[in-house]
Amino acid sequence: MARIGNAPSDDLPVALVAEGPHGQVIHATNRAARLAGIAIGARVVDMRAVCPTLQVEYADLAGDARALGRLALWARRWCPWTVVDGADGLILDTTGSDHLLGGEAAMLVEMETRLSLLGLTARLAVAPTWGAAWALARYGPVRAICTEETRAADLHPLPVAALRLEAETVLLLGRLGLKTIGQLSEVPRLSLTRRFARSTLEANPLLRLDQAMGRLAEPVASQEARPRIIAQAKLPEPIMDPTAYLPQLGEEVCAQLEREGAGCRRLTLVVYRTDGEISRLKVATAAPSRAPAHLCRLFDDRLERLDPGFGFDLITLEAGMIEPVKTVQAQLGGGSDGGVPLSHLIDRLTARLGPRAVKTPVLKESHMPERAAQWAPAMAGAGADPLTPAQERPLRLLDPPEEIRVLYAVPEGPPAQFIWRRQTHRVVRYAGPERIAPEWWSDRPGTRLRDYFRIEDQAGCRYWLYREGLHEDGRGGDPRWFVHGCFA
Known part of the structure; x- marks a missing residue:
């Protein structure tokens, strides 16, 4: 079959x-x-x-575990925190979520209906504690709702095995005549404490009883952090393409970000299929953003990768890496200049070409100018320092520096004129020198120091020259001169 x-x-x-x-x-x-x-x-x-x-x-134990893990993610349609409970159960922290579904009774009916559509038979229970929910789901009625007031009455008729105890402890309690939770709770704690003081949690009926009754905390610890900002769209009928709902979700997420004065650098679109499968699409930005049109546009070339199966019935949009955003007024009248910000351009190119195809220069700890910056993927270098030199240096350097012929005015000063690319330049103004010593931990022995000058010629052009070495420094012959960059 x-x-x-x-x-x-x-x-x-x-x-x-x-x-x-x-x-x-x-x-x-x-x-x-x-x-x-x-x-x-x-x-x-x-x-x-x-x-x-x-x-x-x-x-298939391994396959069942994987399927249960996927089901735990699929169950987040009802609440943000879901965890796998053993080999055959799920725990959902529905605090603050049940009213969105019409109450606890309506929520259980919807859960049972959707699970039945997946071909799964479920026993459901709502309780104030993890232990009480576990006990009622396995030993109580098919659908149970337990409150703080009715918890003791609901749990007392259940067998002691409902406290998640190991088989040896259940057998021992049965020999003592303690077959139900009610009988166990009526026994003086001192006598049981002496017997089970050194037992593990699974073998200690008192600790398990305290967890079920709420006297000992047992919070639901999800593997993933709960998203601070999330928007959700529940669909009355399954759809094949989530594109039409993306703008509204983007507006809701950005409205929440604006209220917090923040922006996001990661955005995750999660679509839930009717057959229990979920799919995720993630996009990243080079800088924190809360522009809904820009953020939604990053998904344009990726939505076609989703496999709709029999359709999607739930869509969520989650914001991640939330950082503060400073509001900057670009013009006196409060408007914008109408151009595309550099960060938006980087985001679009990265979304289209891939995260490693777009690179930006970032600063690196080094005394040598040609090593003080390196190219890094735009998303990886988004949090790095912007490429703004501490001193006045050209933004673009020649790689490699080009050697020139110079005519000295004084041996330790700048040249009076120099010949570069077959043209003679007469120096009319200069600033410097700025001395940069070799990096002994990375340069080869015998590397000569550099003296940098900012030069302006008779035509008003400005250059960044350096002299490599000094007279009689013991590291070579006469000093050599190079053009390393040009100022704008």
Whole structure:
């Protein structure tokens, strides 16, 4: 039946088996197998004697774990914090989310409906604590709603196994006549404390009871941080293309950013498919931004990569790497100059060409001018210092510097004139020298120091020259002169 893709009949007892210490054991069962008396954890050979018609299949434990992890992400349609609970459960922190769905009862109905559309049968419970929800979902009614006032009454009839205790502890409590949570809670704590003081959490019924009753905190710790700023669109009918909803989501996210006086440098579009799969598209910006049109435009060439399957029924837009944004008035009248900011241009080119195709210069710790800047991917260097030299230096350097012929005025001063690219330049003004010593930790032995001059010739052109070496410095012959850059 697995080969042709048909599920077994509901009347046929089916069990999934896994390897145990003494052979194959029952890992999971369907409803027909449970009604036939098949017990989880029992040996397969024993259960075949109980139910000769039992059909056995091997359990894919690794695949089930991956599927449960994907289901935990899919369940974030109801709340931002979801975690996997064991091998067969999910914990959702729906605090502050249930009212968006019409209350806790309506939320459970929607959860059961959507899970059934995925082919999953679920037992659902809402409770003030993780332990109470775990107990009611597995040992209570199909859909249970527990409050602070009714928690004790709801939990007392349940067996002690509902406290998430290991089998040995459950067996020991049964021998002591403590079969329900109510019976356990009526026993004086001192006597139980002496017996279980050195036990682990799974073997300590008092700690588990305190967790269920809310006397011991057990917060839901999601693997991912809850997004501070998020916009969500719930769709009445599945759609195949989320493009039409993206502008509205961008407006909502940017409105939240503006209220906080911040911008984002990462934006994630998450689409939830009706078959339980989710897809993510991420874009980045070179600088914090809260311009909705610009941010949404970064998704233009990526939306076609989404596989709609049978359609999307939920879309979220999450802002990440949120940083403060300073409001700058570009003109006296408060308007803008109408040009495209450099950061927006970098974002568009990066979104179209890829994160490594667009590079910008960033400063690097080095005394040598040609090493004081390097090219880095625009997104990686977005947080680096802008390329603004501490002293007056040309923004563009010649690579490599070009050697020139000079006529001295004085040996240690600037040249009176120099010949560069077959043209003679007469020096009328100068500033300097600025001496830069070699970097002994990276330069070769014998490297000569440099004296830099800012030169202006008779035509008003300004150059950045340097003399390499000094007379009789013991590191070579006469000094050599080079043009390293030109000023604008």
